[in-house]
Amino acid sequence: MITVVISVSSLHKREERRVDEVKEEKRVKKYPNSPLFKNWDAALTEEEQMEAEELFQRYGYNTFLSNRLPLDRELPETRHYRCLEREYPKDLPTISVVLIYLDEALSIIKRAIYSIINRTPAHLLREIILVDDHSSNGDLKEPLNAFVSLIHVTRPGLVKQVRHSSQLGLSQTRISGWKVAGGDVVAILDAHIEVNKGWAEPLLARIKEDHTVVLSPVFDKVSCYDLKLTNYKPSAQGFDWAMWCKYEAFLPQWYARNDETLPGKSPSIMGVLVADRVFFGEIGALDPGMKMYGGENVEFGLRVWSCGGSIEVIPCSKIAHLERAHKPYMPELKYLMQRNALRVAEVWLDDYKHNVNIAWRLPLQNHGIDIGDVSERKKLREKLKCKPFQWYLDNVYTSLKPFNILGYGNLQNDMNTDACVDQGPVPGHTPILYQCHSYTSQACYYHSSGKIYIGEIQSNMDQTNRCLVDPGSGELPQLHECKKAKKTGLNMHWDFKQGSAIQNRETKRCLEVKDIELVMQECSGQNWRITNVVKEF
Incomplete structure (x- = not known):
């Protein structure tokens, strides 16, 4: 051994x-x-x-x-210190919280539910309504049912479940939750949220004061990578001409009051909304004709303001919102967003509806996109005696400026109809000719002022868009941010008629093609055409 x-x-x-x-x-x-x-x-x-x-x-x-974090994890306090000092009436309205989802992770939904139960006074929380837009994830069936049953041991009937037999999209999913709700107020939220302390009371107090106001909390960002929270300051919610939502500054009056805890008027609303349940129905809820994703919140915001209500952001109400890195359940959204944007335009934008076509670079006529039947929504607009879109621009969303575009699309020279003007390499300042394609780099716009924009266009055009300029010397044209071009006195205004020359007003030189290159030279009679014409020019 x-x-x-x-x-x-x-x-x-x-x-x-x-x-x-x-x-x-x-x-x-x-x-x-x-x-x-x-x-x-x-x-x-x-x-x-x-x-x-x-x-x-x-x-x-x-x-x-x-899946490894506590379901009842603590969130950092991100409210302004003045919010912590506020007191609210004891006889506030009750609230129904609707959580909508499609193939969400079970732990995310559980954490949302825990946060609502733990951070909403029990006497104010009427119910939590889970609306499943036809998920295929098995965890959202029996495992979720078991979790709900566990909650009902201590809070019988608190959680209600609605399951769609087919995927209906955001508008219909939110409507389904609202129809089941029994609280005085309905809060329609994404399921990938966590409400923070004191989130409900400031919302309910404001609706108690005015039942026609639709509210949004302030969203703190939860990182999709490490799930850590970033504090976001209050801001208004707006949109661009593609009917895509974005954050905006409040009106100057809000800042002049020097109190970050006061409600701020907002021209629109993101997907999350809080409203008096009855008023939400009276004003038409959400447009059931909107498909899947995109534009439904803009349509609702336009309708609220135009038809007798208003929208406010409530800084003392904080909700942590988990932002996705990508939307795996619907990888291609462009067509649906175009379709919904055109539907909004047809019902609400009056003489400005062509701005949506410009934003998406779609033809004004025969764009080939079926927006569905809008007759009932137009009847609703008449029934509610809604104000025209011009009133909305003049009184609510004064920073949304019409494009004032005369022509847009691909810009082509008769000398080479297979090539289009392209913004060229970015970063860089030299536009080029390149084989025509449908991407943003070849988007051209002729403005009523005589400017020519190349590349992506923004509603606040002189801030970020790129203008075609003639440097005055050398052969090559250039592209510069319009604001910079204006400040430095670059030659950025052009005379152009469809099917004719493009001539710089200051230098009198023409944009032309020479040896398959864009050049600035003495006009030789070359002609240009742009795909879509809004007004004859």
Whole structure:
């Protein structure tokens, strides 16, 4: 018999090496190009990395981490200190909270529910309504039912569930939740949220004062990579001419009051909204003809303001909103967003509806997109005696400026009809001719002022858009931000008629084609055409 004697120190050294090897294994990044691991520094084994990456691609956020965080985790206090000093009436309206989802991670939904139960006074919370827009995720069936049953042990009937038999989209899903609601106020939220302390009272107090005001809390951002919260300051919610929502500054009057806790008027609303339940129905709820995603919140905001209500952001109400890195359940949204935007335009924008076509670079006529039947929505507009869109521009959304575009689309020279004017390499200042395609780099716009924009266009055009200029010397035309071009006195105004020359007003030189290049030279009679004409020019 052979006896092997190993010293204690040798065992310790061997164990330390094993631990070091495990740590080293965890440091190996199997997915070095993954957005998740570029933004989330976690020591995982290869198997854990594979699981985390698969879940990230499936849901668009870090579900691996979400599944391991406490469901009732604490959120940092992000309210202004004055909010903490405010007192609210005891006899506030009751609230029904609607959570809508499609193939959401179960832990995300559970955390949303826990936050609502833990941070909403029990006597104010009428119910939580879960609306499933036909999810295929098995976790959202029996496992979710079991979780709801567990809640009902202490809060019987608190959580209600609605499941669609087919996917209907955001508008119909929100409508389904509202129809089930029984509270005085309905809050329609995404399921990937966590409400913060004191979120409900300032909303309910404001609606108690005025039942025609539709409210939005302030959204703090939850990172899709590490699920950490970033405090967001209050801001208004607007949109561009593509009917896509964006953040805006409040009106100057709000800032002049020097109190960040006061409600601020907002021209529109994001998807999350809080409203008097009866008023929401009286004003027409949401347009059921909007499909899947995009534009439904803009349509609702226009209708609220134009038809007797108003919209405000409530700074003392904070909700943490998880932003996805991508929308895995609907990778191609462009067509639906175009379709819904055109539907909004047809019902609400009056003489300005062509701005939507310009924003999406769609023909004014025969664009080939079926927007559905809008006759009932037009009847609703008449029934509610809604104000014209011009009133909305003059009194509500004064910073939304019409494009005032005369022509838009591809800009082509008769000398080479297979090539289009292109913004060229970015960064860079030299436009080029390039084989025609449908991408943004070849989007050209002729403005009523004589400016020619090339590339992506923004509603506040002189701030960010790029203007074609004649430098006055040399052969090549240039592109510069319009604001900079105006400030430095660059030659940025052009005379152009469809099917004729493009001539700079200051230098009198023409934009022409020479040896398959764009050049500035003495006019030789070359002619240009742009795809779509809004007004004859």
